[in-house]
Structures are given as C-alpha cells and as structure tokens.
C-alpha cells in the first residue's frame with residue numbers, strides 16, 4: 001500500500017510540531033523517519049495511523065483519502081518502543097489476540113488461528129517460546145513477539161516507533177538486520193521512526209531527515225550521507241568538524257587562520273559561512289609557522305582499532321573571548337605510529353575537503 005502525506009500541519013497550543021509536511025511512501029518500501037528528539041517523527045507516525053488528527057492536510061492510503069476512515073479500517077500494524085504485550089497472556093495468546101477479537105463474520109476458526117499464530121512465530125523464529133509469558137522473555141524477544149502480533153491481522157502498512165530503542169546496542173544491531181530481512185520477505189510498506197542515524201542508514205531503503213517539524217532531506221542512505229543538503233543534515237549524519245569564517249576569493253578566513261576552498265563559483269565574496277569536514281577529511285601538519293590550516297593543540301590521542309582519533313582544540317589567541325572550537329581527526333593507526341604526535345603538541349589542521357554553507 002502506498003502512503004501519501006499531503007501538507008500536514010499540526011500544532012500543540014502555540015508549538016508547531018509539523019509544518020506543512022508532504023511525503024510519498026511508495027508501496028513496499030522501508031522508510032526511516034530520522035531526526036532529533038522532539039522533531040515531530042512520532043506525531044507524523046500517529047497521524048498516518050489515525051491515532052492523532054492533523055490540523056490540516058491529508059493522508060492518502062492507496063489513493064484513498066483517509067479523512068473518513070477509522071483506525072481499524074486503515075489496516076495499519078503498530079510496534080512501539082515499549083513492549084505493549086499483554087502481561088497476563090502467553091506469547092501464543094498475545095499473537096492470536098488481534099484475530100480473536102475480530103467480529104464473528106471475519107474471525108477465522110480456532111484451527112486457522114492456531115495455524116496462523118505458529119506460522120508468524122516461526123517467521124520471527126520464536127515458536128519454541130509460544131507458551132511463555134512476556135515476563136519470561138528477553139527485551140529483544142518481546143519486540144519480535146510484538147512484531148508478530150502486529151503482523152497477525154495482515155496489515156498493509158507497518159509503523160514502527162523506535163522499536164529497538166530500549167534494547168542494548170548489540171541486540172539492536174541483530175534486530176536491525178533481522179527486521180531488514182523480514183521486510184524483504186514480506187514487502188509490507190513500512191515506516192520506521194528512529195533518532196539513531198546508523199540504524200536509519202543501515203535498515204532503510206530511503207531516509208527522511210526531519211528537524212523542528214520540517215523535512216530537511218529525503219534520499220537513499222548513501223545519497224543523504226554523501227550529499228547532505230543542509231548544515232543540519234551534515235551535522236546529524238556522522239561526526240563533523242566545523243569552521244566558522246568569512247569568504248575572500250578562494251580563502252575562508254577563520255579567525256587569524258586561512259583555509260583554501262574550491263567553491264568559488266557558488267559563494268559570494270565577504271559571505272559568512274560554516275564549512276564542514278568529516279574527521280577523515282582533515283590532515284595534521286607539524287609545520288605551524290606558515291600556510292593554510294587552523295592552528296590547534298592536540299588534547300588526546302585515541303589509538304585503538306584500525307584508525308586512530310586525534311582530538312584537538314583550536315588555539316585562540318589568549319585574549320580571545322570566542323568559545324574554543326574542538327576538532328576530531330581520523331588517521332590510519334600506521335600513520336599515527338610513524339608521525340609520533342604527542343598530547344599538548346601544537347599543530348596545524350588542513351582540510352582535504354570542505355563543504356561550505358552560507359550562514360543565513
């Protein structure tokens with residue numbers, strides 16, 4: 001089932017939670033709604049489900065406006081962050097619940113329900129737990145049962161609100177991979193809310209980046225990561241180093257330092273800008289006297305794993321009232337061993353790549 005979100009507005013009192021949001025979710029896609037806490041992800045999901053009403057705008061499911069459709073008729077399955085399993089029911093009864101409460105005309109026979117429940121429990125690979133109670137399951141198992149329960153009524157749309165948010169990092173990673181596989185088998189249009197960028201980039205076909213009730217960018221994971229459309233997206237997806245400065249020709253003046261850039265066509269002279277570089281796009285040189293780059297002091301060297309991290313603070317002049325700017329540089333461990341940097345050493349950091357945005 002395709003989902004069209006058209007010009008949705010929603011305010012709580014004076015607070016604008018969703019600002020004229022329009023989005024298309026093609027049939028069969030797994031889309032992640034990604035953004036910081038409070039940006040409106042859950043509100044949008046609840047409006048799509050019919051659990052919340054918008055102030056204006058339309059939700060169109062498979063070409064049909066839902067203005068007059070009840071939650072029940074929208075054929076939406078929901079999985080929340082906090083396991084909403086019924087504590088007093090076994091795993092089997094939890095999954096069977098949605099089928100057992102159907103009205104008599106639609107309700108499958110007892111045998112059909114049992115068959116379906118075992119089929120779903122096999123799908124989430126937990127049939128062996130069918131007679132346990134929720135308290136006897138791990139967090140990850142409970143979420144898989146919650147998903148089986150949501151799937152029991154054969155929803156056309158699956159809405160997942162931070163389904164793995166309460167689980168530890170290792171289990172989250174396992175369930176992420178497992179959810180992707182399950183989605184590929186079932187092909188139900190799914191919307192997945194998360195504030196974890198790695199989770200969104202790993203799981204989804206497309207990522208919708210939200211900020212303060214607005215859509216900042218929509219695209220495939222590699223697209224939004226490699227070509228962030230706005231400073232917000234750049235900063236939100238992965239670690240980033242910032243340089244605040246002013247453009248003069250092919251230089252950006254950052255305090256008393258100078259960086260070279262090659263975006264001369266797009267940025268006007270004199271413009272105030274923020275320039276971004278990822279940690280692996282910065283080089284460190286011991287030559288501090290002349291040349292381009294920002295003067296900085298090495299605070300800490302973290303040298304585990306394949307790449308080492310060097311944390312630095314920009315060396316402001318002693319009378320500067322500016323807040324110190326921190327940087328993180330990633331270099332191969334082998335290079336770090338060769339260069340022999342030390343904590344407290346003064347160096348110059350030079351970006352090999354810069355992405356520049358004019359300050360508005």
Ligand SMILES: Nc1ncnc2c1ncn2[C@@H]1O[C@H](COP(=O)(O)OP(=O)(O)OP(=O)(O)O)[C@@H](O)[C@H]1O
Nearest residue numbers: 012015017035036037038039040041042043044195
């Ligand atoms: N019923 C409500 N009454 C008043 N304000 C609300 C209500 N529901 C949500 N909000 C506000 O709307 C904003 C968006 O909330 P929403 O739950 O959609 O954010 P979110 O992006 O899902 O955040 P999180 O990741 O923390 O769940 C928040 O600032 C929240 O405080």
